[in-house]
Amino acid sequence: MDYIPNTEQDYKEMLAEIGVASFEDLIKEVPESLRQKKMSLPEGLSEPEVLKYFSELADKNHDGKGVLSFLGAGAYDHYIPTIVNHLAGRSEFYTAYTPYQPEASQGTLQAIFEFQTLMSELTALPVSNASLYEGATAVAEAAMAAFNSFRNRYDFLVASTLHPEYLETLKTYLAGLPLNFKLIPHKDGVLDLDFIKNNITESTAAVIVQNPNFLGSIEEMEEIGDIAASTNAVFVSVVNPISLGVLKAPGEYGSQIAVGEAQGLGNPLGYGGPNLGFFAAAEHLMRKVPGRIVGETQDKEGRRAFVLTLQAREQHIRREKAVSNICTNQSLLALRSAIYLAAIGKEGIQEVGRQNILKSGYAKEEIAKLSDYKIKNGAPFFNEFVVECPKKGEDVFETLAAKEVVPGLPLSRFFKERENDLLVCVTETKTKDEIDTLVKSLGDLA
Amino acid sequence: MDAGLLEPQTEAVKKEKMDSQVIFELSKPGKRSFVFPKCDVPLTDVKQIIPEKYLRQTKPELPEVGELEIVRHYTNLSRKNFSIDTHFYPLGSCTMKYNPKIHEEVVKFPGFSHLHPYAPEAWSQGVLQVLYDLEQSLCEISGMDRVSLQPAAGAHGELLGLLLARAYHTEISGNPRKKVILPDSAHGTNPSSAHIAGYEVVTIKTDANGEVDIKQLKELADEETAALMITNPNTLGLFERQILEIQKIMHDVGALLYYDGANLNPLLGVARPGDMGFDIVHINVHKTFTTPHGGGGPGAGPVGVKERLIKYLPTPTVEKVGDKYTLKHDNPDSIGKIRSFVGSVGILIRAYTYIRSLGQEGLEKVGKGAIINANYLLAKLKKVYTLPHDRICMHEFVISSKGVGKDLHALDVAKRLIDMNIHPPTIYFPLIVPEAIMVEPTETESKQTLDDFVEAMTQIVKESNENPELLHQSPQTMPITRPDETAAARQPKLRWRPE
Numbered sequence: 015m016d017y018i019p020n021t022e023q024d025y026k027e028m029l030a031e032i033g034v035a036s037f038e039d040l041i042k043e044v045p046e047s048l049r050q051k052k053m054s055l056p057e058g059l060s061e062p063e064v065l066k067y068f069s070e071l072a073d074k075n076h077d078g079k080g081v082l083s084f085l086g087a088g089a090y091d092h093y094i095p096t097i098v099n100h101l102a103g104r105s106e107f108y109t110a111y112t113p114y115q116p117e118a119s120q121g122t123l124q125a126i127f128e129f130q131t132l133m134s135e136l137t138a139l140p141v142s143n144a145s146l147y148e149g150a151t152a153v154a155e156a157a158m159a160a161f162n163s164f165r166n167r168y169d170f171l172v173a174s175t176l177h178p179e180y181l182e183t184l185k186t187y188l189a190g191l192p193l194n195f196k197l198i199p200h201k202d203g204v205l206d207l208d209f210i211k212n213n214i215t216e217s218t219a220a221v222i223v224q225n226p227n228f229l230g231s232i233e234e235m236e237e238i239g240d241i242a243a244s245t246n247a248v249f250v251s252v253v254n255p256i257s258l259g260v261l262k263a264p265g266e267y268g269s270q271i272a273v274g275e276a277q278g279l280g281n282p283l284g285y286g287g288p289n290l291g292f293f294a295a296a297e298h299l300m301r302k303v304p305g306r307i308v309g310e311t312q313d314k315e316g317r318r319a320f321v322l323t324l325q326a327r328e329q330h331i332r333r334e335k336a337v338s339n340i341c342t343n344q345s346l347l348a349l350r351s352a353i354y355l356a357a358i359g360k361e362g363i364q365e366v367g368r369q370n371i372l373k374s375g376y377a378k379e380e381i382a383k384l385s386d387y388k389i390k391n392g393a394p395f396f397n398e399f400v401v402e403c404p405k406k407g408e409d410v411f412e413t414l415a416a417k418e419v420v421p422g423l424p425l426s427r428f429f430k431e432r433e434n435d436l437l438v439c440v441t442e443t444k445t446k447d448e449i450d451t452l453v454k455s456l457g458d459l460a
Numbered sequence: 461m462d463a464g465l466l467e468p469q470t471e472a473v474k475k476e477k478m479d480s481q482v483i484f485e486l487s488k489p490g491k492r493s494f495v496f497p498k499c500d501v502p503l504t505d506v507k508q509i510i511p512e513k514y515l516r517q518t519k520p521e522l523p524e525v526g527e528l529e530i531v532r533h534y535t536n537l538s539r540k541n542f543s544i545d546t547h548f549y550p551l552g553s554c555t556m557k558y559n560p561k562i563h564e565e566v567v568k569f570p571g572f573s574h575l576h577p578y579a580p581e582a583w584s585q586g587v588l589q590v591l592y593d594l595e596q597s598l599c600e601i602s603g604m605d606r607v608s609l610q611p612a613a614g615a616h617g618e619l620l621g622l623l624l625a626r627a628y629h630t631e632i633s634g635n636p637r638k639k640v641i642l643p644d645s646a647h648g649t650n651p652s653s654a655h656i657a658g659y660e661v662v663t664i665k666t667d668a669n670g671e672v673d674i675k676q677l678k679e680l681a682d683e684e685t686a687a688l689m690i691t692n693p694n695t696l697g698l699f700e701r702q703i704l705e706i707q708k709i710m711h712d713v714g715a716l717l718y719y720d721g722a723n724l725n726p727l728l729g730v731a732r733p734g735d736m737g738f739d740i741v742h743i744n745v746h747k748t749f750t751t752p753h754g755g756g757g758p759g760a761g762p763v764g765v766k767e768r769l770i771k772y773l774p775t776p777t778v779e780k781v782g783d784k785y786t787l788k789h790d791n792p793d794s795i796g797k798i799r800s801f802v803g804s805v806g807i808l809i810r811a812y813t814y815i816r817s818l819g820q821e822g823l824e825k826v827g828k829g830a831i832i833n834a835n836y837l838l839a840k841l842k843k844v845y846t847l848p849h850d851r852i853c854m855h856e857f858v859i860s861s862k863g864v865g866k867d868l869h870a871l872d873v874a875k876r877l878i879d880m881n882i883h884p885p886t887i888y889f890p891l892i893v894p895e896a897i898m899v900e901p902t903e904t905e906s907k908q909t910l911d912d913f914v915e916a917m918t919q920i921v922k923e924s925n926e927n928p929e930l931l932h933q934s935p936q937t938m939p940i941t942r943p944d945e946t947a948a949a950r951q952p953k954l955r956w957r958p959e
Contacts, residue, residue, distance in 0.1 A: 015560075015817040015818060015822060016818050016821075016822035016825050016826070017557075017558050017560060017818075017903075017904050018825055018826075018829045018903050018904060019904065019905070019906040020829065020832075020833070020903075020906060020907055024906075024907045025832055027907070028832055028833075028835075028836040028907060029832065031836055031839050031840065032832075032835045032836055032838075032839045033839065034835075034852075037828050037831070037832060039852075040831050040832065040835055040852055041699075041730055041831065043699045043701050043852065044699055044730060044731050045701075045703070045704060047704075047735075048703075048704075048731040048732070048735050048736060049730065049731060051603065051731070051732060051735045053600040053601050053603075053729075053732065053820070053823070054600055054820065055597060055600055055601070055815065055819060055820040055823065056816070056819055056820065057819045057820060057821065058816070058817055058818050058819025058820070058821055058822040059816050059817055059819065061562055061817075064562060064566070064813060064816055064817050065562065065565065065566070067816065068566045068569065068590075068809075068813060068816075069569055069571075070586075071571070071586035071587075071589055071590055072566075072569035072570070072571030072572050072586055072587075073569075073571055073586065074571070074585045074586030074589070075571035075572065075575050075579075075583060075584055075585065075586040075587055076571075076575070076579065076580075076582075076583035076584075083576055083579070085576045085578050085579065087578060088800055088801075089576055089577050089578070089801065091576070093496070095493075095494040097493075097494075097527060097530060097531060100531075101530075101531065101534040101535065101538075103564070104534075104535065104538040105543060105544075105545040105546075105559075105752075106538035106539060106541045106543045106545065106546060107538050107541065107543070107754070107755055108543075108559070108564075108752040108753075108754050108755070109543040109544035109545045109559050109752050109753065110541045110542065110543040110544075110753065110754075110755045111549065111551055111554055111556060111753045111755070111756070112753070112755070112756040112757075113755065113756065114886075115542070115874065115878065115883065115884055116940065116943050116945075117875065117878050117935050117938040117939075117940055117941060117942075117943075118541065118542035118547075118878050118883055118884075118935075118938065119540075119541055119542065119755075120480070120537070120540035120541070120938075120939050120940060121537040121538050121539065121540035121541035122541055122755035122756065124480070124482065124537055124540070125534070125537055125755075126755075126756075127482065127954075127955070127956070128482055128483050128484075128956070130954055130955050131482070131484065131955040131956045132522065134954075134955045135520040135521050135522060136520050138518075138520075140954075140955065141954055141955075142954070142955065144756070145757075147612035147613060147616060147757075147758075147799065148612060148799055148800055148801075149800055150797070150799050150800040151612070151616070151798070151799055158656070177800065179797055179799075179800040179801070180800060182796050182797040183796075183797045183798055183799055183800065185796060186623065186774070186795055186796035186797055186798050187619070187798060188656075189623055189626065189657075189658075189795065189796075190622070190623065190626060190636075190656060190657035190658025190659070191656070191658055192658075232510070232514050236513070258516065258520060259516070259519070259520060259522075260506060260510075260515060260516060261510075261514060261515065261516060262513075262514055262515060262516050262517075263516055263520070266516065266517070266518075275800070282573040282574065282806075283573070283574060283575060283576050283577070284567075284572065284573050284575070284805055284806045285572065285575045285576070285577050285579075285584070285587050285801070285802065285805040285806075286576075286577030286800065286801025286802050286803070286805060287577075287612070287758075287799075287801055287802065287803050287804040287805045287806065287807070288612065288757075288758035288760075288804035288805075288806050288807055289800070289801070289804075300952065300954075306756060307952075307954060308954070309948040309949070309952050309953055309954050310948070310953040310954075310956075311943050311944045311945065311947050311948035311953070312943065312944055312947070313940040313941050313942055313943045313944070314941055314942045314943075314944075315941065317480070317939075317940050318480040318940075319480075319940040319943035319944075320943075321943045321945050321948050323945065323948040323949050323952060323954075324949055324952060325949070326949070328648070329615070329648035329649050329651070329652035330647075330648035330649075330889075331648070332648075332652075333648050333651040333652060333661070334651035334652055334654065334655040334661040335655075336648070336652045336655075338652070338656070339615045339618065339619060339649050339652035339653040339655075339656055340613075340615060341613065341614065341615045341648075341649050342612070342613040342614070342615065342756060342757040342758070342759055343756045343757050344754075344756075344757045344758045345754050345755035345756035345757050345758075346752070346754030346755055346757065346758060347754075347757075347758060349534075349755065352483070353530065353534055355522055355523075356483050356493070356522070356523050356525055356530050356533075357493045357494040357527070357530060358493075358494050358496075358522075359491075359492060359493060359494075359522050359523060359524045359525065360487075360519065360520070360521065360522040360523070360524050361492065361524070362494060362495075362496060362522075363520060363522050364519065365496050366496060368499070368506050369496060369499045371506050371509055371510060372499055372501055372503045372504065372506065372509070373499070373501050375501075375503050375509045376501035376502065376503050379503075394509060394510040394511065394514060411580070412580070415580045415582075415583070420576075420579070420580070423578050442496060442499075445500055446500045446501045446502075449501065
């Protein structure tokens with residue numbers, strides 16, 4: 015298979031038109047020493063062979079059928095309505111490029127505009143971009159936007175309860191800039207507000223807090239917003255958008271930038287990618303927002319039209335002075351999320367949030383009844399909580415996984431001292447019976 | 461004004477308004493589409509679990525729409541797009557080649573699509589094998605020693621590459637160095653990535669042949685140069701003939717050579733960046749390995765490095781130990797993580813499907829096909845358009861509408877092509893060519909399609925002489941024409957609000 019339509023005869027005619035005798039004449043500028051080195055790859059496969067090869071590989075993975083997984087920690091199993099795959103699978107969407115030519119791209123542009131509106135509604139912030147790579151880099155972009163909004167504030171207060179992979183990404187991504195990151199400690203899984211009060215200064219560019227945090231708990235966002243406002247630091251909230259039908263929204267607790275991972279809104283787990291970062295902001299930060307933004311305007315004849323806008327922020331215009339190097343957006347995933355949110359609608363976003371809270375709440379109550387297990391979250395949570403097991407978390411994970419129940423993520427992978435802790439996630443996809451199975455499996459183990 | 465004339469216009473405007481309704485305008489209280497199953501746990505009251513102060517007071521105004529309305533809405537939106545599947549798309553620098561359908565089938569296998577990134581490794585052997593084998597293939601194709609599959613896009617790869625350069629220089633001399641050199645024809649992400657990585661950007665001129673000015677490079681390269689970032693073929697579609705000299709100049713001052721893989725496609729079967737002396741390479745798999753562009757993303761931008769940079773690669777890396785595949789998280793010299801989880805796996809699976817489908821022989825034909833198709837178009841179009849650098853090109857070329865027809869502008873060419881059912885080439889880039897029209901046909905287009913394109917481009921020149929007004933008023937067959945971008949930026953309307 016090579017997907018090349020031209021025949022050798024075609025090439026012969028084309029070479030004649032070009033005025034050369036052979037293909038070799040077209041590449042004679044490439045030094046001979048370079049031409050001699052060759053790649054060595056396996057032979058090509060026909061379509062049925064390809065399908066067989068990859069389906070066997072896929073079958074080596076455990077696909078979640080017949081197994082029960084309570085893994086979350088930044089990648090969430092939420093139900094995807096069938097219309098999402100069908101509509102986003104239209105190749106007029108997925109084989110189009112970035113909508114540089116608005117006349118030939120109104121479909122993509124309008125879908126992004128709708129996505130921006132939906133994210134603006136969820137976050138209660140007026141501005142949303144067209145999406146970013148994924149959650150961790152979105153946090154780094156938020157820090158950069160905060161830095162760009164001051165240019166003379168270099169300090170950041172960052173929640174120790176931020177997803178550890180996000181925290182590490184934040185530091186790596188911005189390693190070339192002279193920024194200082196100070197971690198806000200937590201007490202029983204929620205941030206120490208006194209520490210923020212005592213450490214915030216006039217050089218603090220931003221306070222970055224995840225809510226619900228990595229351990230599942232809901233932080234005191236309003237109080238943190240007030241503290242951040244005391245020195246005009248930007249309050250960056252890292253939120254799970256599927257919680258925002260029920261939980262208080264960033265715009266309601268004084269956060270000026272909301273970022274995070276929107277995979278859960280209609281996108282499959284897919285082993286962690288491609289994922290969907292999002293970025294919403296207050297009006298005054300509009301021109302510091304990274305990435306693509308779509309705006310509504312009118313065409314020459316007064317018709318409603320959508321275009322890429324505020325491009326003076328971007329790398330293709332401003333080069334090294336751009337607010338970010340972002341060129342791509344996750345358009346197709348943003349489209350999926352727009353369709354998802356339209357499908358579940360105003361009622362559905364509240365219902366899905368409600369069910370996550372009720373089902374994880376039920377799981378917590380039942381696990382708490384087991385004598386050897388302890389729930390570590392002192393504060394309320396959305397759909398994840400930490401369980402201290404009577405044995406090492408990794409052992410519980412391995413033993414139950416062998417019985418087709420993945421009980422949650424062993425936190426020792428990120429925090430050495432949390433040797434016995436599991437982060438358990440229960441979404442709306444789990445039934446009462448399945449939760450009971452988890453509880454029984456844990457009980458039997460102890 | 462004549463009332464009889466006014467009315468049909470009003471109808472037309474009304475119809476147009478209907479056609480461009482956003483999903484929120486279809487909303488009506490009480491309408492439902494998808495319904496969640498009933499909650500079957502004994503708890504019923506959220507407020508008993510979460511105190512009121514944490515709960516949202518005003519509900520987000522998501523639309524309330526029926527399922528068929530949603531299906532029609534997005535189906536009709538899709539029809540307002542040009543796409544590879546519907547139109548020839550010779551967008552320079554973007555490598556818009558056919559996206560094989562089989563890729564879309566493979567990623568949907570539940571073993572790939574349902575897998576959680578923290579699933580036990582014993583459950584993830586299939587996907588880890590794909591990632592491992594893809595890395596090996598990309599090493600072979602690019603001539604590099606190891607590849608990180610993590611970057612989510614080309615620009616993300618650029619940033620990673622420059623952070624690796626930072627780590628390398630800092631370790632060997634305690635000095636990350638100060639500047640990154642790049643050509644004036646570089647894509648905007650290059651200077652932007654260099655700036656974010658903490659480097660000063662130094663621009664080097666393109667010489668009369670359309671290549672890096674070697675004399676100026678020698679003057680600029682010094683002990684404070686961290687890296688030179690270039691593409692090869694370069695942004696004009698020309699092969700940098702002095703590449704071996706360039707690599708020597710850079711390496712003599714201890715700088716690294718960075719390869720922007722935007723233009724890798726024509727090199728398949730011809731040459732490898734690693735052999736040219738590049739130390740860091742990013743590969744746009746959405747270009748060369750034809751994963752769908754998705755209307756702007758998702759893509760992926762794996763980064764390959766030479767031996768001496770391997771230890772700085774971000775974690776985790778995919779390793780093979782015995783016959784098991786595993787993720788390695790503990791690498792003391794690693795720069796750290798640059799994203800969550802492992803990478804844009806769904807995109808990477810598509811890229812590997814492409815590599816396995818084509819194999820050695822098929823991939824070698826890619827470069828050849830891309831180069832012949834581009835030179836064929838060039839040979840024909842230079843008869844009607846201005847060609848600033850009259851040389852054999854690689855996979856793409858830049859022509860100009862300056863001095864062509866009657867005051868013909870690249871923008872008019874682009875807009876008129878839309879009416880001719882062809883997606884316009886890239887225009888006004890690179891910035892160094894006035895009225896630039898950058899054409900990249902790719903190897904998956906037939907001679908017939910290329911001939912049709914030449915005919916359309918020739919017709920436009922004729923029209924600019926005979927009927928320039930027609931060009932200024934194009935396109936006329938689309939849902940909109942020439943939107944007011946200035947107004948969009950001056951009074952930004954970035955979300956829908958009820959009137």
